[in-house]
Amino acid sequence: MIRCYRDKHGFLRVDVGDEHPSIGRFLEGDIQGSANVAKEYLTGANDVQQGRLPEWSCTGNAHTVTIRPGGVTIENEWDEDIGVAELSIDQFKQALKTWLQCISPPEQKGDAAG
Numbered sequence: 001m002i003r004c005y006r007d008k009h010g011f012l013r014v015d016v017g018d019e020h021p022s023i024g025r026f027l028e029g030d031i032q033g034s035a036n037v038a039k040e041y042l043t044g045a046n047d048v049q050q051g052r053l054p055e056w057s058c059t060g061n062a063h064t065v066t067i068r069p070g071g072v073t074i075e076n077e078w079d080e081d082i083g084v085a086e087l088s089i090d091q092f093k094q095a096l097k098t099w100l101q102c103i104s105p106p107e108q109k110g111d112a113a114g
Contacts, residue, residue, distance in 0.1 A: 002027075002095050004102035012102055020085035022063065022074045027099045030060030038100045041065065042093060045072070049089045067092070 002023065003015040012033070014024035031038050037060075044056035048067045057066040059077065066073045072092040074085040087095075 001091060002098050004099060014099065020074070020083070020087070022076055022082055022085035023087070023095055025076065025082070026060070026063045026065065026074050026085075027095065029062050030065075031096070031099055031103075032061075033103045035100055035104050038096050038103070042096050042100075045089050045093050045096070049093075065092075 001019060002017070005013055005015065007013045012028070014027050016024040031041070041058065044053070044058065045067050047053040048056050048069060051069075055066065055068050057064065059065075062076055062078050064075050064077055066075075067089060069089075072085075072087050072089055074087075076082045
């Protein structure tokens, strides 16, 4: 789904391929280098997916993520022209796990939340 890399300035970036651009912008701008924030979103996704919560939502630096049993929406709060990304909970979790692998120090890479 996504590919993480460092640009020529050493910053982590996301190539989303054919996926919605909001996914990459959310990871780069809202999650950034925080493994704890990525894990918080993973926990929210797991709680909804496993029926512990009917819905989970959080607004970060620029995006609001809403997780419901039917899927995840990522909406940019500052740029309506981007549109809303819609993906399954599993797709969202995979994007978070991929980003978490990129931002985590080598000794923590095996410690991504379920």
